[in-house]
Amino acid sequence: MPLSFKDLYRFDEFTLDPPKRAFARNGTPVTISPKAFEVLTYLVANPGRVVTKEELLSAVWPDSFVEESNLAQHISWLRKALGDRANCIVTVPGRGYQFTAAVRAEAPGEGNDDRLPGRRAGDGAAATMAQSTPSAMPGPAPNHPRDSEVSSNGQHAGAPPTDTPIVPANPPTARQTRNWKTVQSAAAAAMVLLAAFYLLYEKFGGARFQAPVSVAVLPFANLTGDPGKEYVSDGVTEEIIGGLARVQGGKLRVIARTSSMSYKSTNKAVKEIAKELGVQYVLEGSVQSEGNHVHVTAQLIRGDDQTNFWADSFDGNADQILEFEDRLTSSVAQSLSLTLLAGKSPKPTAVSYAAHDAYLKGLYALAKRSKNGFESALQSFGSAVALDPQYARAYAELAVTYNLMGQFGWMSTSQAHSQARAAALQAIAADPDLAEAHAALGFDTWFYEWNPGAAEKELSRAIELEPTNVDALHWYALVLMTSGRLPQAEKQMRAALALDPKALILRTNLGWIHYTARQYPQAIAEMQAVVKDDPNFLTAHYKLWWAYSLTGDVPRAMKELETLGLLLFDEESEKTLADAYAKEGYPAALQEFLVENQRHPSYPYLLVDDARRMCFAGDKAGALQRLQQAVDNREGWMIVVESDPAFDGLRGAPEYAKVIQKLHALSAQAQ
Numbered sequence: 001m002p003l004s005f006k007d008l009y010r011f012d013e014f015t016l017d018p019p020k021r022a023f024a025r026n027g028t029p030v031t032i033s034p035k036a037f038e039v040l041t042y043l044v045a046n047p048g049r050v051v052t053k054e055e056l057l058s059a060v061w062p063d064s065f066v067e068e069s070n071l072a073q074h075i076s077w078l079r080k081a082l083g084d085r086a087n088c089i090v091t092v093p094g095r096g097y098q099f100t101a102a103v104r105a106e107a108p109g110e111g112n113d114d115r116l117p118g119r120r121a122g123d124g125a126a127a128t129m130a131q132s133t134p135s136a137m138p139g140p141a142p143n144h145p146r147d148s149e150v151s152s153n154g155q156h157a158g159a160p161p162t163d164t165p166i167v168p169a170n171p172p173t174a175r176q177t178r179n180w181k182t183v184q185s186a187a188a189a190a191m192v193l194l195a196a197f198y199l200l201y202e203k204f205g206g207a208r209f210q211a212p213v214s215v216a217v218l219p220f221a222n223l224t225g226d227p228g229k230e231y232v233s234d235g236v237t238e239e240i241i242g243g244l245a246r247v248q249g250g251k252l253r254v255i256a257r258t259s260s261m262s263y264k265s266t267n268k269a270v271k272e273i274a275k276e277l278g279v280q281y282v283l284e285g286s287v288q289s290e291g292n293h294v295h296v297t298a299q300l301i302r303g304d305d306q307t308n309f310w311a312d313s314f315d316g317n318a319d320q321i322l323e324f325e326d327r328l329t330s331s332v333a334q335s336l337s338l339t340l341l342a343g344k345s346p347k348p349t350a351v352s353y354a355a356h357d358a359y360l361k362g363l364y365a366l367a368k369r370s371k372n373g374f375e376s377a378l379q380s381f382g383s384a385v386a387l388d389p390q391y392a393r394a395y396a397e398l399a400v401t402y403n404l405m406g407q408f409g410w411m412s413t414s415q416a417h418s419q420a421r422a423a424a425l426q427a428i429a430a431d432p433d434l435a436e437a438h439a440a441l442g443f444d445t446w447f448y449e450w451n452p453g454a455a456e457k458e459l460s461r462a463i464e465l466e467p468t469n470v471d472a473l474h475w476y477a478l479v480l481m482t483s484g485r486l487p488q489a490e491k492q493m494r495a496a497l498a499l500d501p502k503a504l505i506l507r508t509n510l511g512w513i514h515y516t517a518r519q520y521p522q523a524i525a526e527m528q529a530v531v532k533d534d535p536n537f538l539t540a541h542y543k544l545w546w547a548y549s550l551t552g553d554v555p556r557a558m559k560e561l562e563t564l565g566l567l568l569f570d571e572e573s574e575k576t577l578a579d580a581y582a583k584e585g586y587p588a589a590l591q592e593f594l595v596e597n598q599r600h601p602s603y604p605y606l607l608v609d610d611a612r613r614m615c616f617a618g619d620k621a622g623a624l625q626r627l628q629q630a631v632d633n634r635e636g637w638m639i640v641v642e643s644d645p646a647f648d649g650l651r652g653a654p655e656y657a658k659v660i661q662k663l664h665a666l667s668a669q670a671q
Helices: 034-044 053-060 068-088 124-132 174-204 227-245 257-261 270-277 318-335 353-366 371-387 392-408 413-430 435-449 452-465 470-482 486-499 504-516 520-533 538-551 554-569 571-584 586-599 607-617 620-632 636-640 645-650 654-670
Strands: 008-011 014-017 022-025 050-052 089-092 096-099 104-106 213-217 252-254 281-290 293-302 308-317
Touching: 008 034, 014 034, 034 053, 034 068, 034 096, 034 318, 050 053, 053 068, 053 096, 068 089, 068 308, 213 227, 213 257, 213 270, 227 252, 227 257, 227 281, 227 318, 227 353, 252 486, 270 281, 293 318, 308 318, 318 353, 353 371, 353 392, 371 392, 392 413, 392 435, 392 636, 413 435, 413 636, 435 452, 435 470, 435 636, 452 470, 470 486, 470 504, 486 504, 504 520, 504 538, 520 538, 538 554, 538 607, 538 645, 554 571, 554 586, 571 586, 586 607, 607 620, 607 636, 607 645, 620 636, 620 645, 620 654, 645 654
Parallel strands: 213 252, 213 281
Antiparallel strands: 008 014, 008 104, 014 022, 050 096, 089 096, 281 293, 293 308
16 A cells, blocks of 8 residues: 655655645646655655664555665666656665755645646646646556656745736737637636546546556566476466456556567567567566475566666565466556456465375476377366366366367367366356366357357456457457458457457467458468467468468469478478379369368368368369368367358359258348
8 A cells, every 4th residue: 555644745845745646846837656655755754864664564564575676776766757866765775765954844835725836726636637648657658758847837935926916017908908818718718628638537537548568578587597497487377477468458558468478588688678579577487396395586677778677586485476476467467557447357366285286287388389288287277176176277278278279170160169168167166267267168159159249248248347358359359250340359359459469369369360351362472470489380371371272372372282292281282282283283182181181180181171171173063062071070170161252152052052051040040
């Protein structure tokens, strides 16, 4: 809780008003961070006395463990803010700090009423708004000079009060009087509008008129000396990202895991990383462990000047690390004048060390997005919920893993659907406000039950609970895409990309939305940019193949097909496809692709994919047969058929109408 002092304090030409959390020099507001304000308040309220470091830390950070270096940093900022009066804060070596300036305390109503020097009567609303704008927040607002001062209303401290009559040397004429009254009326109207704006600002929350504070959590360094413990440092990173994502009302823009993890082995400076990701702050840290003892450090750094804004550390048993993560995310939010979602942030959980360790192993395996990774994740998350049947987050990630196993074709539709749904519902039962659980249930409902309406409700609920949940935004965009609401789909995908700008799958699927909208040049441009950054990113090559095939650019479509043969199968398959094209043309190469798929059973065969391939080859009868099989098998990818332009040539066929009729009937049964 912020310190609460009722008096107004004056020293030298400064005025400190704790109730209003205002600090001014000769009437001009001085911008300092909220915690620096509290440090100054405590020192000013105890002038002449040596205040120990322990006392200051206890008073300003009552619920957090903060290192002395963090306090020293705030003292340094205060001295900069005080300028030529910096020497009034004296360091007493080995003890603490002493405030040496002469301080005069005034109770409310004394002296100049409740106005700061230089503030005229009637300026209260404007002055309060100046304190509420982003310039008073720690860190720079977008396009706002760092550490710039908010200008005053132009009045000097010695200006006469507004109720003092001032007689002009030359009385105004009647016309001048009318003009002046017009100006006064306009000014009054402007003040009314300003007051109304301020009331709306206060009523509906100032955060809506402010750009959110932005932060990236870099991968915590594994300093254990054991590469096998990499999952611990990665897991701590991911959990802190998730905790910060639950800051109230989306006031904190947190870069998602994929983009943050791309800097795992980088030597780039914090300033460069902050610029690339478009964030104001970077959080970095490390994890060390020996036996059951864990030491975790973290520091928040300003991106523009690389100064240390906040720091914390944890020393304790490994089974207490969740408590540290909760404390860390809360402390970071408080240092930025933000709060966690009331009633929606995760409460400190009594998860056992063994269950949490299994959960971290699951996150590490899931991030690999491979068949082996998924299988390992299922085992680890399964162990976590077996050890703790109320572990909501483990159930949610278990649901995500089953969803993706079915989507990739590495598990039967029926098994993936039933297991994912059961795990998601178990997670919601354990924690109804867990965004990840609602997002997983929404994906399951969309992909396996072909019910976009119900999926939209779950995904909207997830976004309501956690506005910066990238998975929820991503999957909601796909639901909107397959529902034909393409502008809204693009908006959601771009919102996800703003939080995870380096995620190749999001960039690829933005291209997929353009493809679905028949905007082929935009789709191709998006996906070409992806494969330029990662030539081995399979999904982008797949969808480039679709786009080139539909635009009739057979040479480029064939080039993508050969690349798929190499990435999916092997060099021999790549050569086989190229030879078929050279000898018999594109349809023969497309047929050979099916043969290669069957020759490599390790890669799943998906019926909807094969129907699309047959459409490119001009085999409408074969494509319709595959779609009939896909709907009978309840293959999840049937959800995209009605929106995919690859199937435009089938839409007039009676067989196609029967397939879609059955799709809708099965969807209705699931509801």
